[in-house]
Amino acid sequence: MKNLDKWIAVIFLVISITYGYSSAMFKLLPFELNMVFLPNTLPNALAVIAGMLCLLIILSPAQPTESEMQLPEDGEAGTSKKKFEIGQAAMLVLAMIAFALAIRPIGFLTSTTVFLIATGWILGERKLAWMIPIAAFSAFCVWYLVQETLGLYLRPLPWFLS
């Protein structure tokens, strides 16, 4: 985890090079060739600037990163060592991915209710008698507001029921 910011700069450098390459190779339409400002003019410039900034970060002296330290603010450095609940966070991310994949096939009401109960469970909530009605009621309220009141379609139930 040491020099995390430099590793990230390396990733950004790769992105900049790839972006710059696809920008340079961008297929211009015949009439665009005579234009002063082309669709790839700004992207070319941005790729060069981004690459230079990445190199500046990679080559500059190492600075302490926050990975093993306190959680950072935007523009604020941390100081003390902390232990993080990485497992819980990873499970939440998996739950979000599952929600994204399930929202269409199993419907908004089902997926939302299950998502809210599952994420609450991951975070240590064991009072299912509370969690289930709260999750189901909230899912229904949001669905009713979005679909019935605002008219934006959200399939409520699984595909075989609606």
Added chain:
Amino acid sequence: MIDGILLGLATAFSFNNLLMVVAGCLIGTFIGMLPGLGPMSIIAIMIPVAIKIGDPSSALILLAGVYYGAIFGGSTSSILINAPGVAGTVATSFDGYPMARKGQAGKALTIAAIASFCGGTIGALLLMGFAPALSSVALLFHSAEYFALMVVGLSAIAAFAGKGMVVKALLMTVMGLIMSTVGESALFNAPRFTMGISDLQSGFSFITLAMALFALPEALYLVLDPSRGAHQTTSDQIKDLRITKEEAKTIAPVIARQSIQGFLIGVMPGAGATIASFLGYAVERNIAKGKEQEEFGKGSIKGLAAPEAANNAACTGSFVPLLTLGIPGSGTTAILLGALIALNVNPGPRLMIDNPDVFWAVIISMYIGNVVLIILNLPLIPYIAKLLTIPRNYLIPFILFFTMIGAYIGQNNATELLILVGLGVSATILRFANYPLAPLLIGFILGGMMEDNFARAVNLHDGISFMYERPMTLALLLTGFAMILVPIYRRRWKKS
């Protein structure tokens, strides 16, 4: 003009129209709190209702109320859960959310409500007095000046370029600009850099990016570090709305300045609340002294009041080109223009002569809307702020859910949710490495407009000579660069 104002007062103060203002403000506030539903979508949704009403004055009064309510509602989600639902409230979250985390959610919402009220009210007064005169000034701004104005707006990134993070802040801004080039553009004929992914045809969605950069990492941090979060403070502290005399004195000149500046920016077609809020934030940060400047981005009351006053004043300002010239200055006013036409009202120079009741009733209702909004919202603030005292096991699932649903309803596309999760996890890692995320979002928001205006100006002037040939462009560009570079160098001089 006096006759017009009296006519407007009579129309706006009818029982029916007062009811419209109250209903509009309430609907706007509550729906606006839901990330993903900004003023534009809410007004679009309300148009059939407005047309059903039939009377143009009542319909427009309802829509204006919805507009103001939605902007205030958007600020609420920015402050409480760091989820700016619209671009105009991104700058609000820079200091509003840190205040909420310090246990000052009630105070932050109160400052936002007061700044919004003052911004909207001063804007309405300026609109009343100077609308016809300002409409001709607005037309003096061409693409070259708009491009320069975007550069000035970009200077808001200086607030995040502290403590050895100048290069990182610049890199993140460039990354934001790069992301803004993905997909279709108004000026070019083929979509760019979509990597063959059809869902990227229209580019990255603002709401997805805002949620991924702000709301999602915060929610994940609350999980990673259970000791973090505003719920560490007491419920009484969170609900406390009181602003001290010193605080009121501190924010009063900020609100006055930014209301006028925001209004003037709003008058220019295409600039709008987003530029006004970033610019307001950047200007106030640059003129703040010593310790006050260091506070920006960490819960400064000036940093919260400035964008809130500016974006509300700009919203009022955007009515100038709409009502006097028939030119919609923003997406929201474009939808309002559609509603006006559907109601058989033709906005333009003759609106004041042909439909004075509509023209003045809308202006007067803006003022009433602001009063109604503050009367309705101030008593609600303790209850809204109390949301943060909900136990973590319940609060985090709901933050994650609203973050995701905000991105989903905007696009109705499950791929958007996967992009959101991917970007959100990346953003969390970036913050661990001390890369500021706000500049990326600022670059993304301003990037598209900047490229469009720059390309138009370059094509029009056959090169970049406009940068030094047009005095207003040159002055704005120099101001923008000074606002980015001076704070950075000032900090270095202080160190050495």
